[in-house]
Amino acid sequence: MTHLLRRPETGAFAAFLLTYLFFALATPGTGFVSLNGTAGWLNLAAELGIVAIPVGLLMISGEFDLSIGSTVGAASMILALGTNQFGAPTWPMIGLALLAGAVIGLANGLAVVKTKLPSFIVTLATNFIVIGATMGLSRLIANVTSSSIFASDSAKLAFASRLGQANISILWWALVAYIGYRVLAKSSFGNWIYATGGNEDAARAAGVPVERVKIMLFVATGVCAALVGILQGIQWNSGNATYGMGYVFQAPIVVVIGGVLLTGGYGSVVGIVFGTALFGVISSGIFYTGWNTDWIQLFLGLLLAVAVLANNYVRRLALTAR
Amino acid sequence: MSNTLMELRNVDKFFGSTKALRDVSMAVQPGKILCLLGDNGAGKSTLIKVLSGYHQPTRGKIWFEGQETRFSGPREARQRGIATVHQNVGSIPLMSVGRNFFLGAEPVRGRWPFHSIDTQKANAIAVEQMQKFGLTRVTDGDQLVGTMSGGERQVLAIGRAMYFGAKMLILDEPTSALGVKEASIVLKMMRIARRNGAGIVFITHNARHAMSVGDDFCVLIQGEVAARFKRDEKSREDVLNLMAGGEDMTELEDDLEQID
Ligand SMILES: Nc1ncnc2c1ncn2[C@@H]1O[C@H](COP(=O)(O)OP(=O)(O)OP(=O)(O)O)[C@@H](O)[C@H]1O
Ligand SMILES: [Mg+2]
Numbered sequence: 293m294t295h296l297l298r299r300p301e302t303g304a305f306a307a308f309l310l311t312y313l314f315f316a317l318a319t320p321g322t323g324f325v326s327l328n329g330t331a332g333w334l335n336l337a338a339e340l341g342i343v344a345i346p347v348g349l350l351m352i353s354g355e356f357d358l359s360i361g362s363t364v365g366a367a368s369m370i371l372a373l374g375t376n377q378f379g380a381p382t383w384p385m386i387g388l389a390l391l392a393g394a395v396i397g398l399a400n401g402l403a404v405v406k407t408k409l410p411s412f413i414v415t416l417a418t419n420f421i422v423i424g425a426t427m428g429l430s431r432l433i434a435n436v437t438s439s440s441i442f443a444s445d446s447a448k449l450a451f452a453s454r455l456g457q458a459n460i461s462i463l464w465w466a467l468v469a470y471i472g473y474r475v476l477a478k479s480s481f482g483n484w485i486y487a488t489g490g491n492e493d494a495a496r497a498a499g500v501p502v503e504r505v506k507i508m509l510f511v512a513t514g515v516c517a518a519l520v521g522i523l524q525g526i527q528w529n530s531g532n533a534t535y536g537m538g539y540v541f542q543a544p545i546v547v548v549i550g551g552v553l554l555t556g557g558y559g560s561v562v563g564i565v566f567g568t569a570l571f572g573v574i575s576s577g578i579f580y581t582g583w584n585t586d587w588i589q590l591f592l593g594l595l596l597a598v599a600v601l602a603n604n605y606v607r608r609l610a611l612t613a614r
Numbered sequence: 615m616s617n618t619l620m621e622l623r624n625v626d627k628f629f630g631s632t633k634a635l636r637d638v639s640m641a642v643q644p645g646k647i648l649c650l651l652g653d654n655g656a657g658k659s660t661l662i663k664v665l666s667g668y669h670q671p672t673r674g675k676i677w678f679e680g681q682e683t684r685f686s687g688p689r690e691a692r693q694r695g696i697a698t699v700h701q702n703v704g705s706i707p708l709m710s711v712g713r714n715f716f717l718g719a720e721p722v723r724g725r726w727p728f729h730s731i732d733t734q735k736a737n738a739i740a741v742e743q744m745q746k747f748g749l750t751r752v753t754d755g756d757q758l759v760g761t762m763s764g765g766e767r768q769v770l771a772i773g774r775a776m777y778f779g780a781k782m783l784i785l786d787e788p789t790s791a792l793g794v795k796e797a798s799i800v801l802k803m804m805r806i807a808r809r810n811g812a813g814i815v816f817i818t819h820n821a822r823h824a825m826s827v828g829d830d831f832c833v834l835i836q837g838e839v840a841a842r843f844k845r846d847e848k849s850r851e852d853v854l855n856l857m858a859g860g861e862d863m864t865e866l867e868d869d870l871e872q873i874d
Contacts, residue, residue, distance in 0.1 A: 480722060480731065483709075483720050486706065494704050499693070554728050
């Protein structure tokens, strides 16, 4: 029992279950628990989930990335300008958008590793630089900051298909989560992520290439943010520099709710997935209750506060003798 | 001379204007324990960070196994058989015994990308290696290192270095925070490693520990080698005095006794 309590995902799972039951009981007959209702909250969670996984791994390694928001927007604009203004084929532009995400991540990683400045501030700067550059360049090129996307049918199939109400983003989320889980829990690289966040000096002394670990995680985060930009762009048939701004804080919030320690070194992908699912359930459940959606923020804020306290407690529990 | 494991020749290490090491030359022999003595701030930790690839020397040369060498970092040094247990750092509290033991050299099974760390194997070996030296309290490789005592962590770190077949073992004050029993376990481990042919660099403030295992001694004072001698060449009093930076410790001890 205490063994279970010590696991990083237990709290998130319990919170998810309680919240789900709450909304299920509070909204009888509204279809919240139906297949469509379930697809609804999964849709809301999926795209956030795709960025939350790498952001979570990054936080376990002891770093933050607040530049994800602008990367989402930049990727969607690259796709829009490419397919619309230049009439370029879709797939190469998708490749270019992902590459841009990787480059932004690489820049973040190199800047953090070389300057040794807090990644919080470095990536906050990147966030403004990227959104500014996206808007400025879009205006220069096409005199717009948002633009339509003309995606090929195969791209629409991959990024905008629907099965009933369920969005294909859910599959992408599952894929990213599976990869994240394999990496963090099973691979040597995952061991290095925990070690880097748990005690950077000790990790370095043990031969862990901590700089490389961080840079690779920043790159993965940039690529996943770009993937979200592509998904949103193709689903909504348009690109916009301001897409994704909501994720800047939502992603770290669901990661912490998922049981990742703010100080790094502890957490799990399963926990992050439940933290994100919880977000989806709240955001969607509120609609079914008919309450004002303003309450979502309050809910999230409270959950975050509780989660931070609970995580600290779990950490202490984990460190007390058995 | 031909089988010298590692040699420093006229090594300087400066941090800005701090001259942590000045013109240090020394040799580590296989199957011998070299004790590095010196007061706080004498440069001992800096010296072993140079030996272990953590720092590059500002000036001077390092020879390893008969070749002039420049380690790109701790990883390269470790790959070449130099294992270091640093003062105060060495383990990750929120990770398990098994994962700590194999950090940087994880055993994996299965094929990429579906490989995974062989946790069972890692845990079993880690526990076995610690029990081998008489640490019977640690029985579960999943136990978090943060729940172990300082002595148990030290044994974990040294056991790990020995397990990976280190040619050279560098220990920075491994016994300083330990009780009598755990300190004697650590000293025993050093003797075993020496018998297996490893060259050992042992930093300590404890003259008794140094005298009980040391073969060669090297005293650092303010970043310079102030004295070097072999076992039995000097009395325990002389060694104590040297460790205190040349001041007469017996007098100081007499003073202390008068206060009581
Ligand atoms: N990274 C660094 N940057 C600047 N100065 C340093 C650094 N590392 C060590 N020094 C300085 O070098 C000198 C030697 O320090 P070192 O840690 O090697 O001493 P030590 O002999 O290990 O002492 P102790 O017995 O207290 O562990 C000290 O003056 C210290 O302040
Ligand atoms: Mg020291």
